[in-house]
Amino acid sequence: MVQDTHDDMTLLVDQMTAAEKADLLSGQGLWKTAAIERLGIPSILMTDGAYGVRYSTTQINAGDSDDNSLQGFLALVNQQADEAGTMFGTTRPATCFPNGNLLGCSWDIDLAYRMGAALAAECQNFGVHLLLGPGINTRRTPLAGRAYEYYSEDPIINGDLAAALICGMQDNGVGASLKHFACNNSEIERTTTSSDVDERALREIYLAGFERAIEKGRPWTVMSAYNPVNGIHATQNAWLLTTVLREQWGYDGLVVSDWHAIRDRPASLTAGTDLDMPESKPRKAQLLTAIEGGGIDRETIDASCRRVLDLVQRCKANEKPGTPADLEDHHVLSRQIAAESIVLLRNENAALPLDASASPRILVVGNGAVAPVIQGSGSATTNPYRVDIPFEQICKRAGEHCTIRHMPFDVETTADAASAINTVLHAAADCDVVLVFTENEKSRNGEGNDRDTLKLVKGHDDLIGALAAAGRRVVVVLSMPDTVEMPWLHKVDAVLACFFPGQGGGEAIARVLFGDQNPCGKLSTSMPVRxxxxPGWHTYPGEHDHHIYSEGVFVGYRYYDLKAIAPAFPFGHGLSYTDFSYENLSINRETIAPGESCTVTVTIRNTGKIAGKEIVQLYVRPVRPGLKRPIRELKAFSKVHLERGEAKTIDLLLHPRDFQHFDVSRSNWVLDAEAFIIEVASSSRDIRQSRNVACERQVFPLKKLSTRSSPSLIFSHPQAENALKSFLVAKLLLSKEEAVAILDQVRKSFLGFYDTLSWYVGDSVPEAEIAAVLDELNQTEE
Structure with missing residues (x-):
């Protein structure tokens, strides 16, 4: 296949039969596009890989028959993380990087790019052309089964990290598939329950991350989601896939369906889903019938064929067969990403880092220290090349003069939970510090399930509380898909949030515990107390196939700010072993006008004793906006490395959209506020410095006035009072003072303008004459 221009692609499509077009727009087996040998069109290979390349030799190398594809696909989706090597046959070892839930806490564009480049190298080694990731659905609720795959509750982090990962992959010749477009926020009846979201929330939250990633990363493909959006399946949603994605955002790549997500193949193609994956003979037959019967516009069909051919050409032009992948080097990178993403939530009295000489007796409790939970369950599960065991890495760090013991703790298999806790308490009696490795309750978790609790594994809350009550120095190490409840939080000395840290997590945890890594991760989601x-708990998970996103734009920290609720830990929170000061905040504009950007400058100084990294967060806070808006919203961030005593001055750019909100009544982004407060912060609840800038509001056409309009609307027109006063003086032969007195009475009414006026002047003023006055006022705005 040598065609590489639009004209060449068009000529190739013109040569295709209807059956060949139907083949090209459908998968071949589970993981390939269709090859058309008659025209020299090869197939390309794709596979899952939000945080690692999952290459199943039994599925990919066994041929392209779809006889057992559904069984294989369901086995894949339903697998558990600890079954990655056995559930669906032989899977090639690959690097299991930190999952999205931890990578999001890095706030690190460079690390995301490097991870993308490493994923691309492993794809090239395996012969994979397209990796199905990254996933950036908004983490609207911590209960969502696939929350572990996603980065954040905020579109700025989602968009920027995704764009970096995409560029890292595609700069190295492997395509990305940005997913799941859109509002794939729950696994409960995920193919039938409609995500019902108002347009403003869609534009400002749920679509904004995709828009940002597409603008910055230009992914070769976008994956449409399983769920309906506002009653229409995402794969068949023309507003989503054509109006927004292609016409408004200018996306020119390929749209591929999630696996078996399409209900009506002709409708999905018309709406904008180009490629149906995986192969389905019934859906392919539907498509062929529609093509042959003229049920789909020919240009729609041919445009989708050209996009498939363009993807195939691009993938084949960039493939590098036999490319070696340095898995050892990638393991080092996996460790680094995890170490720079782990969040130190609590550290009372400098409990961390550990000093082996000052704390020579360490008790490590919990199965997670020897059998770590490194990833979530489902189609993204990766067979790790190697796995760092936390207990082993801790022992290496502690040295020969430190006594370290490990105790398992599993009350699920113990008849007497109190006895198990007492056993640990007895062992801890002569220890200097107790490290408790714990995780969330696993009864429902991973793809295909939403969690139904935020509690830890049975007995772990009681164990941690008992250790703290006994006066032990307790450090809790959490592995989790998203937040958990921590009833013991203020009784323990330190807490690490490791989420799902990937195969290098054990080494990363040891580095942070002993201070070889100064923690610099910060939460990319809020952690509620209970x-x-x-947010939206009262309408979760929906009823009668509809899930109403009742919190609107107030997602995550926006909700906690609005409701003045103190979370357990706020968005953006993360401690360090050093301290940072924020100095000399300045803004290069005094007023923000429509279409204008501005630069915010601030100096960050390391005032502590060791080198470290600070994540500087920039929030915009509107003052008296035209519509109700979140109190503050993240708009930019920067991760800064500082040696002890060092200071750096950074610039953060704010674009016109960063000051706007989406006005549904105008179907557009608008600038409408009295002023803005620009805040630089260490978290959404730790604002370090702020400055005010005035706002030059956009001028909007006034609403059309009629005799039925409310008096408040009538008098909002700058010329209305004088025009009406003059009319009443001339019509009724009143003094100016008498006319003003009547209008002041009318002004107080909540009824229609003419209905109110007639109470004071009777029928002496025909409605038609008042309508004429109002029409003249309307014309002054045209």
Missing amino acids: IEDI
Whole structure:
């Protein structure tokens, strides 16, 4: 296949039969596009890989028959993380990088790019052309089964990290598939339950991350989601896939369906889903019938064929067969990403880092220290090349003069939980510090399931509380898909949030515990105190196939700010072993006008004793906006490395959109506020410095006035009072003072303008004459 221009692609499509077009727009087996040998069109290979390349030799190398594809696909989706090597046959070892839930806490564009480049190298080694990731659905609720794959509750982090990962992959010749477009926020009846979201929330939150990633990363493909959006399946949603994605955002790549997500193949093609994956003989037959019967516009069919051919050409032009992949080097990178993403939530009295000489007796409790939970369950699960065991890495760090013991703790298999806790308490009696490795309750978790609790594994809360009550120095190490409840939080000395840290997590945890790595991760989602505090909890998970996103634009920290609820830990929170000061905030504009950007400058100084990294967060806070808006919203961030005593001055750019909100009544982004407060912060609840800038509001056409309009609307027109006063003086032969007195009475009414006026002047003023006055006022705005 040598065609590489639009004209060449068009000529090739013109040669295709209807059956060949139907083949090209459908998968071949589970993981390939269709090859058309008659025209020299090869197939390309794709596979899952949000945080690692999952290459199943039994599925990919066994041929392209779809006889057993559904069984194989369901086995893949339903697998558990610890079954990655056995559930679906032989899977090639690959690097299992930190999952999205931890990578999001890095806030590190460079690390995301390097991870993308490493994923691309492994794809090239395996012969994979397209990796199905990254996933950036908004982490609207911590209960979502696939929350572990996604980065954040905020579109700025989602978009910027995704764009970096995409560029890292595609700069190295492997395509990305940005997914799941859109509002794939729950696994409960995920193919039938409609995500019902108002347009403003869609534009400002749920679509904004995709828009940002597409603008910055230009992914070769976008994957449409399983769920309906506002009653229409995402794969068949023309507003989503054509109006927004292609016409408004200018996306010119390929749209591929999630696996078996399409219900009506002709409708999905018309709406904008180009490629149906995987192969389905019934859906392919539907498509062929529609093509032959004229049920789909020919240009729609041919445009989708050209996009498939363009993807195939691009993938084949960039493939590098036999490219070696340095898995050892990638393991080092996996360790680094995890170490720079782990969040130190709490550190009372400098409990961390550990000093082996000052704390020579360490007790490590919990199965997670020897059998770590490194990733979530489902189609993204990766067979890790190697796995760092936390207990082993801790022992290496502690040295020969430190006594370290490990104790398992599993009350699920113990008849007497109190006895198990007492056994640990007895062992801890002569220890200097107790490290408790714990994780969330696993009864429902991973793809295909939403969690139904934020609690830890049975007995772990009681164990941690008992250790703290006994006066032990307790450090809790959490592995989790998203937040958990921590009833013991203020009784323990330190807490590390490791989420799902990938295969290098054990070494990364040891580095942070002993201070070889100064923690620099920060939360990319808020952590509620209890499950009932979750935004939208009262409408979760929906009823009668509809899930109403009742919190609107107030997602995550926006909700906690609005409701003045103190979370357990706020968005953007993360401690360090050093301290940072924020100095000399300045803004290069005094007023923000429509279409204008501005640069915010601030100096960050390391005032502590060791080198470290600070994540500087920039929030914009509107003052008296035209519509109700979140109190503050993240708009930019920067991760800064500083040696002890060092200071750096950084610039953060704010674009016109960063000051706007989406006005549904105008179907557009608008600038409408009295002023803005620009805040630089260490978290959404730790604002370090702020400055005010005035706002030059956009001038909008006034609403059309009629006799039925409310008096408040009538008098909002700058010329209305004088025009009406003059009319009443001339019509009724009143003094100016008498006319003003009547209008002041009318002004107080909540009824229609003419209905109110007639109470004071009777029928002496025909409605038609008032309508004429209002029409003249309307014309002054045209």
